[in-house]
Amino acid sequence: xxxxxxxxxxxxxxxxxxxxxxxxxxxxxxxxxxxxxxxxxxxxxxxxxxxxxxxxxxxxxxxxxxxxxxxxxxxxxxxxxxxxxxxxxxxxxxxxxxxxxxxxxxxxxxxxxxxxxxxxxxxxxxxxxxxxxxxxxxxxxxxxxxxxxxxxxxxxxxxxxx
Amino acid sequence: xxxxxxxxxxxxxxxxxxxxxxxxxxxxxxxxxxxxxxxxxxxxxxxxxxxxxxxxxxxxxxxxxxxxxxxxxxxxxxxxxxxxxxxxxxxxxxxxxxxxxxxxxxxxxxxxxxxxxxxxxxxxxxxxxxxxxxxxxxxxxxxxxxxxxxxxxxxxxxxxxxxxxxxxxxxxxxxxxxxxxxxxxxxxxxxxxxxxxxxxxxxxxxxxxxxxxxxxxxxxxxxxxxxxxxxxxxxxxxxxxxxxxxxxxxxxxxxxxxxxxxxxxxxxxxxxxxxxxxxxxxxxxxxxxxxxxxxxxxxxxxxxxxxxxxxxxxxxxxxxxxxxxxxxxxxxxxxxxxxxxxxxxxxxxxxxxxxxxxxxxxxxxxxxxxxxxxxx
Numbered sequence: 001x002x003x004x005x006x007x008x009x010x011x012x013x014x015x016x017x018x019x020x021x022x023x024x025x026x027x028x029x030x031x032x033x034x035x036x037x038x039x040x041x042x043x044x045x046x047x048x049x050x051x052x053x054x055x056x057x058x059x060x061x062x063x064x065x066x067x068x069x070x071x072x073x074x075x076x077x078x079x080x081x082x083x084x085x086x087x088x089x090x091x092x093x094x095x096x097x098x099x100x101x102x103x104x105x106x107x108x109x110x111x112x113x114x115x116x117x118x119x120x121x122x123x124x125x126x127x128x129x130x131x132x133x134x135x136x137x138x139x140x141x142x143x144x145x146x147x148x149x150x151x152x153x154x155x156x157x158x159x160x161x162x
Numbered sequence: 163x164x165x166x167x168x169x170x171x172x173x174x175x176x177x178x179x180x181x182x183x184x185x186x187x188x189x190x191x192x193x194x195x196x197x198x199x200x201x202x203x204x205x206x207x208x209x210x211x212x213x214x215x216x217x218x219x220x221x222x223x224x225x226x227x228x229x230x231x232x233x234x235x236x237x238x239x240x241x242x243x244x245x246x247x248x249x250x251x252x253x254x255x256x257x258x259x260x261x262x263x264x265x266x267x268x269x270x271x272x273x274x275x276x277x278x279x280x281x282x283x284x285x286x287x288x289x290x291x292x293x294x295x296x297x298x299x300x301x302x303x304x305x306x307x308x309x310x311x312x313x314x315x316x317x318x319x320x321x322x323x324x325x326x327x328x329x330x331x332x333x334x335x336x337x338x339x340x341x342x343x344x345x346x347x348x349x350x351x352x353x354x355x356x357x358x359x360x361x362x363x364x365x366x367x368x369x370x371x372x373x374x375x376x377x378x379x380x381x382x383x384x385x386x387x388x389x390x391x392x393x394x395x396x397x398x399x400x401x402x403x404x405x406x407x408x409x410x411x412x413x414x415x416x417x418x419x420x421x422x423x424x425x426x427x428x429x430x431x432x433x434x435x436x437x438x439x440x441x442x443x444x445x446x447x448x449x450x451x452x453x454x455x456x457x458x459x460x461x462x463x464x465x466x467x468x469x470x471x472x473x474x475x476x477x478x479x480x481x482x483x484x485x486x487x488x489x490x491x492x493x494x495x496x497x498x499x500x501x502x503x504x505x506x507x508x509x510x511x512x513x514x515x516x517x518x519x520x521x522x523x524x525x526x527x528x529x530x531x532x533x534x535x536x537x538x
Contacts, residue, residue: 091307092307093308093309093310094307096187097187097188098187098188098392099187099303100442101200101442101493112291113288114255114256115258115288119290119291129290133284133285134285135282135306135310136282136283137281137312137313142306142307142309142310143307144243144304144305144306145305146302146305147303148290148301148302148303149300149301149302150299150301151247151300151301152202152299153298153299154209154297154299154344155206155207155208155209155346156208157209157210157337157344158207158210158347159355
């Protein structure tokens, strides 16, 4: 553990000094990144996919709404395009946050599970969906965005250990 | 749409001092021997459930005894979802489950299994459709989004700094013969199973996960799961290096119980240590690393409000011991701390705490990772 004795400066001091040095240079650039997205026309809702039909309309290529405060029935994909949120979800979280470190795979279909939930099927075998769930901690219904990627084969099932 | 992965949104929110920023996906805080997002998982002992095919909640414990700052958003602790690997014995039949987050039992160890102990329950989630009748795995990200995180602090104050994140599995008499949902698990040496792969903790280490049902007493379970909350803070895990062990199933360090409870008894083990920092939000960020003996009181660096998110648990510049700096590559970096046999006996019995800062130079925004103790 000789490393522990090799300290010369505190990590906090190093961080503060390094970040402070960047502040002035980055002020303009950071401010530029905080600009809201430019307004875009409303999407053609009729062009969005219906539920459980297997038919897909092209994803919308640009931010869909001028009024960012209005409830949205659209779902932002990791490539920045939009499709209809599924299962009646409103203000569904963007899929980008929950896709994980996987290469983006486009939507190729919509399937309804035996549980009556509609899912987007992706080219790589992944599935994604949105749905409203009761959030008692919030006191209201709220949307979830859910992603399921196919994984490695499971290990053997465990013996009953408890 | 307000999404967490927008650098603009995160920079703005960070400037307000309320949350963190990002440019990509959230981070699952998983406590397991290997990183399930970036490493090939070779250490799994079994897929299993807390109580065989009976109904039970499978929960990981997030305790300030071991970890601090998980999901730290400048004071509030926010969880943005749950990540877990679903092992399904028959993909073509839909599995149903709940997500749960529980407070700790104020009267003892483990989770509070009363209804009042539930901080979150999302009922009736189901697995995707499939026509495949074989067994298989779903890697699931179940997200709440920026507008509806679960607020751990200050909404529900974890009793004794502990809370539990899990999946409620319904009873399924078909498991494991022909159907049913279970989780990937790595058994502790103390589990008493025949597993040749799994955790590699020091003898006497406590169980890291729990099981239970509403209204009944919880019970600890001697394994770790691929399961955890989705957070915006970078992850830091300490890895234990035991050259005598093959339980990882591959070369490398055990990022689970071996890092938390390394064996330096010298009879015969004298484990080494490393740590791994991961961050999908700033996957090329610069990483500052530090250590300290024991957790310190949380320190907010006020001069950096809006630029540095979270708290130091290493103390200030007079206390924290810097271990250097490096850069994430593909969202991860591994750093050696001590080779096997190098930790002096005088340190056995002490708690060494590690923490890092990940600095996204593209937007000049940094975040403290969680801090983790190694109980030497």
